[in-house]
Amino acid sequence: MNDKFSPQPVQKQKKEVKPSIQKRIGALINSVSAGMYEREEIIAVALLGVLCGQNTFLYGPPGTAKSLISRRIACAFDQPAYFEYLMNRFSTPEEVFGPVSIKALKEDRYIRKTDCYLPKAEFAFLDEIWKSSPAILNTLLTLINEHIFRNGESIEKAPLKALIAASNETPEPNQGLDALFDRFIVRLMVGPISEVENFERLLDSKPTEAAITVPSDLIVKQSEWNEWRVAIGNVALSKETLTIIHLIRAALAERYEELKVYVSDRRWQRAAMLMKGAAFFNGRNQTNHNDALLLSHCLWTHADNREAVINIVEQAILDAGLDTGISLAELDRKKDQLDKEINEELYHTEDQYNYNTVSIKGKDYFQVEWGDGVNQANRFYISLEQYKSRQEFNPIDKNGNVLAQYQSVFDGQGSCHIYFNRRNFLQFKPKVKLAKGSQKENVNRRLISSLEKDVKEIRKSFVLILEQVEAQRSGFESQLYSVFSPSEKTDIAIQSINQQIDALNLRILDCDRLEALCR
DSSP: OOGGGOOOOOOOOOOOOOOOHHHHHHHHHHHHTTTOTTOHHHHHHHHHHHHTTOOEEEEOOTTSSHHHHHHHHHTTBSSOOEEEEEOOTTOOHHHHHOOBOHHHHHTTOOOBOOTTSGGGOSEEEEETGGGSOHHHHHHHHHHHHHSEEEETTEEEEOOOOEEEEEESSOOOTTSSOHHHHHTOOEEEEOOOOOOHHHHHHHHTSOOOOSSOOOOTTTSBOHHHHHHHHHHHTTOBOOHHHHHHHHHHHHHHHHTHHHHOOOOOHHHHHHHHHHHHHHHHHTTOSBOOHHHHGGGGGTSOOSHHHHHHHHHHHHHHHHHHOOOOSSOHHHHHHHHHHHHHHHHHHHBOSSOEESSOEEEETTEEEEEEEOTTSOSGGGEEEEEGGGTTOOSOBOOBOTTSOBOTTEEEEEOSSSOEEEEETTEEEEEEOOOEEEOTTOBOSSOOHHHHHHHHHHHHHHHHHHHHHHHHHHHHHHHHHHTOOOTTSOHHHHHHHHHHHHHHHHHHHHHHHHHHHHHHHTO
16 A cells, blocks of 8 residues: 555544633633732732722721722723723812713713713722712712712713722711722722841832733633623522521620721622632632632621721621531430430439438428437427528527527538537538439339430431531532632631531530440
8 A cells, every 4th residue: 555645543623621710710810919918818819809899998007009909900900991091189070980071962962971980880989989079979879879970860870880989098987988998898908018038028029010911711701701691690508608697696686885886788699609709710619618708798887896896797607517417416415305304214313311300380490409308499490501601690490489598500511510598509410312313213214215216316417417517518618718718717717627526526525425325
């Protein structure tokens, strides 16, 4: 055969392998935050807010790169209609919403030319937002809330997907700004660089550029942005996330008078969307503990309550554990009830004494005798209630009359010192026959067996939960990594599961104790 005509093997075209969305967003965050020291988490969470269509508030002193953060994030998108403005008390609506059209005025129409201004922006940054006039803020509230702009007699649809605002202050209460501030779901503290090494690197570096070139394969296209926002809505909130939310709500309600933190239903709903977004961009279809950490950026209202809110969120995550579908609270209730029943039915709940006690007028008394004990005048009665007390009291006679000439006091060691006219007269010490907690005799065996069986059933349930949690833990830890949280915060979620396992082991040991009591 002539080699000239030999069939050549078909060269298969290599299929382009796209990186996972988690790797892509992680690389995008690294690209956008390049050269910005100690701003990686802030940029990551702010970018997440923009991707989810949520508004972000950057809070911090001047000169901490708040405007630079917004400009860098704008570079992550494919030519968005971007608007930026520095507010001040002299700002006019024309500077934000566009100048009035002179041509339209001549035709007796009041219309603004909104091209290149906020009403036509998809992504915007407003610096020192609280310094602007009420006229601007009221219009802004309508624009970001309803996504419309009333331009003269017409209503224009505003394409704004996300707004980042910045200030070195939070709005003061009772200034009519609560509704607008509530629209900023993400609230990030931007402080000065704290690490010495990072600060020195900043001093030795060139001025940080606002405009950067992001690799084309990382830049977010308009179509992707729209598709992702729809897909985020399909992510589910896990049962653990819902548990965390309920724990946080309860804690905030309990400490409302102290912290004055109110979280509207709208804020909760949009904060949930942020958590769903974090799950989506980490390649998951369900939220987890790490996503719930984002709530620490969503719920505080003032610098004074920020740290307290962060602590509440982290504590809720620690307390949540993994959901197994079995109610621990109900099992704990049953175990506590069994504990009480076992001790009441099988063991003495009070000390039993060799000395007979006598009931006088419905109360129990020790009968104390001296001399030969034949003469009833040589008897008096000491209240059983005073046995654990160190307070002085008077004994009584058989008819319940107080014997004022005798003073009595227990010494805390079980001995009672009795005085006659303030002189030492007699010492009395009841002897314990059966101590509190000692086992009763002749208890029905069927009752003991029934109690032991109930304890074993509860123990079995705790063991089942423990096995489920331990089985879930290995897969759970691999899902905890998030491009929006530093690795050290992941430890909180892991610690939550470890605490849950420790608590379950303690419950099992307690069941072992109850079983031993039944034997």
